[in-house]
Amino acid sequence: MGSDREDWSRYGFSTRAVRAGHRRTNEGENAEPIFTTSSFIFENAAQAAARFAYEEEGNVYSRFTNPTVRTFEERLAALEGGESCVATSSGMAAIMATCMGLLSAGDHVVSSRSIFGSTRLLFSNIFTRFGVEFDYVAATEADAWRAAVKSNTKMFFLETPANPLTEVCDIAEVEEIAHASGAILVVDNCFCTPALQQPLRLGADVVVHSATKYLDGQGRCVGGAVVGDAQMVGEQVFGVLRSAGPCMSPFNAWVFLKGLETLDIRMRAISDNANRLARWLTEQPGVERVYYPGLESHPQWQLAARQQSAPGGIVAFDVAGGQAAAWKLIDHTRMLSITANLGDVKTTITHPATTTHGRWSAPARAEAGIGDGLIRIAVGLEDIADIQNDLRFDELE
Numbered sequence: 001m002g003s004d005r006e007d008w009s010r011y012g013f014s015t016r017a018v019r020a021g022h023r024r025t026n027e028g029e030n031a032e033p034i035f036t037t038s039s040f041i042f043e044n045a046a047q048a049a050a051r052f053a054y055e056e057e058g059n060v061y062s063r064f065t066n067p068t069v070r071t072f073e074e075r076l077a078a079l080e081g082g083e084s085c086v087a088t089s090s091g092m093a094a095i096m097a098t099c100m101g102l103l104s105a106g107d108h109v110v111s112s113r114s115i116f117g118s119t120r121l122l123f124s125n126i127f128t129r130f131g132v133e134f135d136y137v138a139a140t141e142a143d144a145w146r147a148a149v150k151s152n153t154k155m156f157f158l159e160t161p162a163n164p165l166t167e168v169c170d171i172a173e174v175e176e177i178a179h180a181s182g183a184i185l186v187v188d189n190c191f192c193t194p195a196l197q198q199p200l201r202l203g204a205d206v207v208v209h210s211a212t213k214y215l216d217g218q219g220r221c222v223g224g225a226v227v228g229d230a231q232m233v234g235e236q237v238f239g240v241l242r243s244a245g246p247c248m249s250p251f252n253a254w255v256f257l258k259g260l261e262t263l264d265i266r267m268r269a270i271s272d273n274a275n276r277l278a279r280w281l282t283e284q285p286g287v288e289r290v291y292y293p294g295l296e297s298h299p300q301w302q303l304a305a306r307q308q309s310a311p312g313g314i315v316a317f318d319v320a321g322g323q324a325a326a327w328k329l330i331d332h333t334r335m336l337s338i339t340a341n342l343g344d345v346k347t348t349i350t351h352p353a354t355t356t357h358g359r360w361s362a363p364a365r366a367e368a369g370i371g372d373g374l375i376r377i378a379v380g381l382e383d384i385a386d387i388q389n390d391l392r393f394d395e396l397e
């Protein structure tokens with residue numbers, strides 16, 4: 001939307017993050033205004049008719065057009081390198097709207113196995129009731145993606161790095177398999193954000209986001225977004241938003257706009273902290289294995305170095321002694337936030353087997369490699385020494 005949109009592609013990433021999408025009003029404001037209005041006034045009946053018919057661009061009703069939300073959409077589109085962006089009320093609403101906009105009963109989806117828990121439930125428990133079929137594959141095995149294709153495969157869906165073990169999936173490789181099969185590729189880019197990885201530039205068709213995480217970056221609001229081309233996202237996914245209504249509030253859009261302004265420096269600082277924490281963890285007593293794409297011991301660390309501009313903020317590790325030891329370590333922290341959220345400047349610590357992946361069956365967890373001694377840390381921006389000091393490995397014995 002917006003034929004007067006500036007061509008932001010000639011500007012650098014940080015410039016786009018700070019400036020894209022804001023059309024200054026007559027008041028001459030420097031910061032983006034929050035338009036807290038549900039509807040908009042037309043000059044006359046004919047204009048109302050033209051706006052409703054999409055013959056004239058302009059605001060109608062904040063379920064589907066709001067200037068603050070549109071500023072966020074244009075800014076995120078400029079960062080991901082997409083033509084269109086649709087903001088949603090949550091990350092799950094973004095994934096739901098993507099599926100509703102692009103799939104029909106009878107379609108088949110191939111998804112990576114290690115996806116966000118609610119995404120798996122949305123696919124397996126809800127969309128299957130509407131006649132969509134799903135198969136799950138190991139994200140890092142190209143042959144598994146290829147073998148899962150059926151005549152009705154319409155979409156590939158993947159998350160990289162995956163939660164919580166940070167497996168990295170080769171987006172360009174899976175893109176080739178998807179397109180050779182006539183399917184589209186959707187990538188959940190929540191963990192990297194466009195600051196570290198831009199899936200559309202690697203051939204993906206659609207990017208989905210939980211803006212709740214790093215785009216906000218300070219743990220304040222729930223929101224999401226879908227980015228892609230003008231047809232699939234600008235029309236089909238937007239059509240779902242317009243009719244079904246899981247829209248973003250203008251206030252939340254404004255918070256996310258402020259988050260985007262510091263996205264690049266935050267993601268780099270968080271990656272630095274996470275890299276230092278991961279290396280330090282490998283030397284701690286009782287730590288059996290550390291999972292982090294920046295470590296040379298990570299099975300896909302070279303792919304991560306190619307595909308991402310930094311390894312990101314999620315570090316996972318196994319402690320000896322299973323759940324009891326993991327809970328002890330978590331409970332002995334004083335500063336770290338015990339919460340399953342991530343993408344905050346505050347470092348969070350969580351036990352996946354009993355929280356984010358607690359509703360998975362034990363065999364499903366074992367197959368995915370999520371052990372009882374696994375701990376996930378989403379590294380924030382505190383001093384690295386304080387994060388380290390808060391993990392009392394000496395008390396594990």
Ligand SMILES: *Cc1c(COP(=O)(O)O)cnc(C)c1O
Nearest residue numbers: 090091092116188190210212223
């Ligand atoms: C949190 C998350 C989601 C869902 O986002 P919400 O904003 O909580 O609805 C989807 N994908 C990933 C990878 C996430 O971490």
